Amino acid sequence: MSQRTVTLLGATGSIGLSTLDVIRRHPERFSVYALTASTRAEELAVLCREFRPAVAVMASTEAAETLNELLADLPDIRVLAGEEGLCEVAAAPEADTVMAAIVGAAGLPPTLAAVRAGKRVLLANKEALVMSGKLFMDAVAESGAELLPIDSEHNAIFQCMPADKVRDPRGAGITRILLTASGGPFRTHTVEQLRCVSPEEACAHPNWSMGQKISVDSATLMNKGLELIEACWLFNTTPANIEVHVHPESIIHSMVEYADGSVLAQLGSPDMRTPIANGLAWPERIDAGVAPLDLFAIGRFHFERPDLVRFPCLRLAAEAFVAGGTAPAALNAANEIAVAAFLEGTLCFADIPVIIERTLAATEVVPADSFETIFAKDAEARRHAREQIGLLTV
Numbered sequence: 467m468s469q470r471t472v473t474l475l476g477a478t479g480s481i482g483l484s485t486l487d488v489i490r491r492h493p494e495r496f497s498v499y500a501l502t503a504s505t506r507a508e509e510l511a512v513l514c515r516e517f518r519p520a521v522a523v524m525a526s527t528e529a530a531e532t533l534n535e536l537l538a539d540l541p542d543i544r545v546l547a548g549e550e551g552l553c554e555v556a557a558a559p560e561a562d563t564v565m566a567a568i569v570g571a572a573g574l575p576p577t578l579a580a581v582r583a584g585k586r587v588l589l590a591n592k593e594a595l596v597m598s599g600k601l602f603m604d605a606v607a608e609s610g611a612e613l614l615p616i617d618s619e620h621n622a623i624f625q626c627m628p629a630d631k632v633r634d635p636r637g638a639g640i641t642r643i644l645l646t647a648s649g650g651p652f653r654t655h656t657v658e659q660l661r662c663v664s665p666e667e668a669c670a671h672p673n674w675s676m677g678q679k680i681s682v683d684s685a686t687l688m689n690k691g692l693e694l695i696e697a698c699w700l701f702n703t704t705p706a707n708i709e710v711h712v713h714p715e716s717i718i719h720s721m722v723e724y725a726d727g728s729v730l731a732q733l734g735s736p737d738m739r740t741p742i743a744n745g746l747a748w749p750e751r752i753d754a755g756v757a758p759l760d761l762f763a764i765g766r767f768h769f770e771r772p773d774l775v776r777f778p779c780l781r782l783a784a785e786a787f788v789a790g791g792t793a794p795a796a797l798n799a800a801n802e803i804a805v806a807a808f809l810e811g812t813l814c815f816a817d818i819p820v821i822i823e824r825t826l827a828a829t830e831v832v833p834a835d836s837f838e839t840i841f842a843k844d845a846e847a848r849r850h851a852r853e854q855i856g857l858l859t860v
Contacts, residue, residue: 470496470586470746473555475576476567477501478509479677481590481616484738485565486513488746488754496746500555502568502576505529511536514543520560523551525572552576557583563746565616566591569679570802571844574598578837584609588745590616592696593802597795598840599699614745615700619645619693621741622719622732623701629749633702635722643697644721644729646713647772648672648736650685653714657776660816665809672714682805686818687772691783692801695794698787705784712770717759735759778819782826791831792843799847800825807855817858825851 472489476482482503489496502523503510511533514522522537523546524530530547537543546554549572556564556576564580565588566573573591578598580587582605589595595602606613615621623643624632631638651672652660669681676684683689690710697708711721716736723729734740735756743754774781779801786797804821807813813821828850834840 468750469494470563471499471561472496472563472565472746473500473502473558473561473580474498474565474567475502475552475556475573475580476504476565476569476591477513478503478506479567479569481567481738481742482565485567485742485746486517488739488743488752489517491755492752495752499558499561502552502555503529504568504572507532507536514540519543521546521555521558523547523555525549525552549575553579556580556585559583562586563588565742565745566594567616569593569677571597571798574837578602578605581605581611581613582609584611586612586614588614588616588742589620592617592692593798595699596692596695596798597844598837599695599794599834601834601837601840603699613700614748615696616738616741616745617693617696618734618736618738618741619720620697620700621744622646623697623722625732625744626720626722626730627701632700635701635703635707639725640722641707641725642723643701643703643708644723645690645693645697645708645710646716646718646720647687647690647710648684648716649712649714649770649772650687652685653712653770655776657816660776661814663815665811668808668815678809679802679805682808682818683801685815686779686805687777688779688783688801688805688818688822690772691780692798694780694783695787705787710772710780712772713767714770715764715767717764718767733759779822782819782822786826789831790834792829792834792840793826793831795834795840795844796826796829796831796847797822799844800829800851803848803851804855813855813858821851821854821858824854828854 498517500521504525556579566577567590574594668685721731739754786793800822804818
C-alpha cells in the first residue's frame with residue numbers, strides 16, 4: 467500500500483468535495499498538502515480545519531484576506547492568493563499528487579505547473595487539455611508526469627484499455643471509442659422549447675451532481691464536445707474514431723471497441739467518487755463509498771444518436787478540433803462567456819451555440835505554438851463573444 471500526499475485544486479467544487487470524501491475514508495493512505503478555492507473562503511476554512519493542509523490558496527486577494535482572518539487561530543496554515551499561489555502549490559515538492567478540478571480556462575496554469583513538476587496529475591479540468599492540446603501532452607512527456615483522467619467517460623475508456631497502450635490504441639487493436647452522454651435535462655425538448663428553458667432547469671441534471679457551468683455544458687452537449695476533444699488528445703485519436711452515444715441511464719460510462727469485435731465497457735453508478743478513487747489509488751482499487759450497482763433495478767439500457775440540429779455544440783467542438791491550432795481554445799472561451807451570460811439571464815439557452823459559432827468565425831485560427839499564443843487567442847475570443855452577445859441582445 468502506497469501513501470500519497472495530495473494538493474487539491476478546486477476543493478469547494480463538486481469534484482473537490484468528492485475527492486475529500488474519498489480521502490476522508492482512507493486517512494492511512496492519503497494526506498492533504500494544499501487546498502484551493504476561488505471565492506468561497508468560509509467553505510474552504512471549514513475544510514482546512516478538518517484536513518489541516520500546510521497551505522491554502524484563494525483565487526482573489528480579498529478572499530485570501532478573509533480566509534486568513536477565519537484561520538487566525540491556525541497559524542501553521544499558510545494562506546496564498548492568485549494564480550501565482552495556485553501554481554506554487556501545484557508544483558510544490560511536498561505533494562506527489564495533484565487533483566486538477568478548477569473549472570474552465572483558469573485551471574490551465576496551475577495544472578500545467580503540476581505537469582511540469584512531474585506530478586501524478588488527476589485531470590478533472592478538461593478545458594486545460596482542450597485549450598492547449600499538443601503543448602500540454604508534450605509537457606507531460608517531457609516531465610514524466612503521470613496523467614490520469616478523472617472525467618467519468620475518460621476514466622472509463624482508460625479502464626477499458628491496456629495500461630501500456632493508452633497512447634497507442636491501434637497498437638492495442640482498438641478500432642473505436644464509444645463515448646457516452648446522458649443527453650442532459652433537455653434531451654426530449656423541441657427547438658422551440660429550448661428557447662424558453664431557465665438556468666435553474668439547465669442546472670437540474672437528471673443523474674449527476676455537478677457545478678453550474680458543467681451542468682449547462684451537459685445540457686447543450688458542449689460538455690460532450692469538450693470531452694470529445696479531450697479524448698482525442700488523451701488517447702491519441704481523432705473524432706472520426708470516436709462515436710458519441712446518448713445513454714440516458716448514465717450507467718455505462720464509455721466503451722472501447724476492438725478489432726476482433728469485442729466491446730469492453732465500464733459500468734457504475736453515476737457517482738464521481740468512483741473515477742476519483744481509481745485515480746487516487748491507481749493501479750490499486752479502494753472503497754469509494756459508492757453503493758453497489760443494482761442492474762435488476764435498472765432493468766434495461768437505452769442508446770440514441772445525438773441530435774446535432776437541436777444540440778449543435780457537439781458538431782462545433784468536432785469542427786474546432788479538425789480546424790486545429792487555436793480553434794479549440796477559441797471554442798472554449800466563447801462557450802465560457804456564453805454560458806456565463808445564460809446563467810446571468812442575459813442570453814437565451816438556444817443562443818449559446820449561436821454565440822460560439824459566430825465567435826469562431828470572427829477569431830482567426832493560428833498555430834498553437836506557445837502558451838502565450840493560446841492565452842492571447844483565449845482573450846481575443848472572449849472579446850468577440852461579448853461583442854456578439856451585445857449584438858444579439860440589443
